[in-house]
Amino acid sequence: MRRPRPPVRRETTAEQYIQQGDEFFQAKQYDDALEVYLKAVQLKPMALAYYHIGWIYNDRDDYDEAVNALQQSVRLSPSDPVVLNELGYAYRNLKRYDEAIAAYRRAIAVKRDYATPYYQIGWIYNDQGQYAQAIDPLRQAAALKDNYAEAHEELGYAYFKLNRSQEAIAEYQNAVRINPEYGLAYLGLGDTYFYQTKQYAQAVEAYRQGVRFKDDSATAFYNLAWSYNELSRYSEASSAAKQAIALKPE
Numbered sequence: 198m199r200r201p202r203p204p205v206r207r208e209t210t211a212e213q214y215i216q217q218g219d220e221f222f223q224a225k226q227y228d229d230a231l232e233v234y235l236k237a238v239q240l241k242p243m244a245l246a247y248y249h250i251g252w253i254y255n256d257r258d259d260y261d262e263a264v265n266a267l268q269q270s271v272r273l274s275p276s277d278p279v280v281l282n283e284l285g286y287a288y289r290n291l292k293r294y295d296e297a298i299a300a301y302r303r304a305i306a307v308k309r310d311y312a313t314p315y316y317q318i319g320w321i322y323n324d325q326g327q328y329a330q331a332i333d334p335l336r337q338a339a340a341l342k343d344n345y346a347e348a349h350e351e352l353g354y355a356y357f358k359l360n361r362s363q364e365a366i367a368e369y370q371n372a373v374r375i376n377p378e379y380g381l382a383y384l385g386l387g388d389t390y391f392y393q394t395k396q397y398a399q400a401v402e403a404y405r406q407g408v409r410f411k412d413d414s415a416t417a418f419y420n421l422a423w424s425y426n427e428l429s430r431y432s433e434a435s436s437a438a439k440q441a442i443a444l445k446p447e
Contacts, residue, residue, distance in 0.1 A: 209236075210240070211240035212241075215237050218234040218237060222249055230249065231250060238269075244274035248277075248283065251263045251265075251267035251270060254266060254287075258290070260288075267280060267283055267287060278304040278305075281300050281301070282300070282301065282311070285317055298318055301314035302314070312342035313338070319332075319335035319348070319351055319352070323354055328355045331352075332355055332356075339371075345375075346372045346375040346382065349371040350381060353367075354385055357389050380409070380410030382407075383406040383407030384417050386403040387403035387404035387420065391423070401428065404420060404424065408421065415444035416441075418437045418441035421437040422441060425437060
């Protein structure tokens with residue numbers, strides 16, 4: 198009798214790898230997702246797989262690898278604003294700011310109401326000390342996305358650096374109204390009161406809130422101590438100064 202042949206073993210297809218990768222990705226099992234996405238693109242270059250690969254590398258702070266993957270995704274799908282935004286993020290973290298802004302502007306050209314690229318452009322301008330140029334994109338971001346605390350905080354910072362104190366205060370207050378645990382925004386508010394308007398009582402309240410949620414700033418504790426001293430609240434000043442010294446003994 199003739200023995201039956203064993204069944205033909207079928208190789209896993211790129212699409213099957215993508216499906217597996219998506220399942221791992223949704224479960225936040227990023228190591229496994231990356232492994233199968235890389236297998237998928239070896240068989241068949243696909244924009245979505247490259248996007249997820251780039252996203253995972255960004256999440257790992259491996260921005261060079263993220264750029265390589267996201268460039269491939271953009272090559273295959275040039276008009277996807279989400280991919281362009283992710284590419285901009287990788288460039289931003291590599292401080293390749295011109296390329297980041299170009300990617301963000303391409304994302305905006307495709308999707309005019311996409312708030313995140315506007316915010317990122319404003320962030321870059323602030324980081325470069327171009328505070329006046331940061332204003333318009335950050336306003337756009339705040340207008341396009343409700344309750345965008347980060348955009349209001351960054352806008353407050355731009356106004357603060359431009360010595361536009363009342364506008365800075367208003368934006369920092371917007372940020373903490375949206376997110377009452379936003380330590381950085383409270384500290385920005387405290388800085389505006391402390392350095393610019395000399396309203397030490399208001400500075401104390403802002404710094405006290407700020408260091409509740411962001412307690413690693415020696416400068417904030419020092420400024421808090423100074424503000425207490427200005428208000429003749431010396432015991433509280435001493436306590437805040439000790440916190441500053443603990444964080445920065447030198």
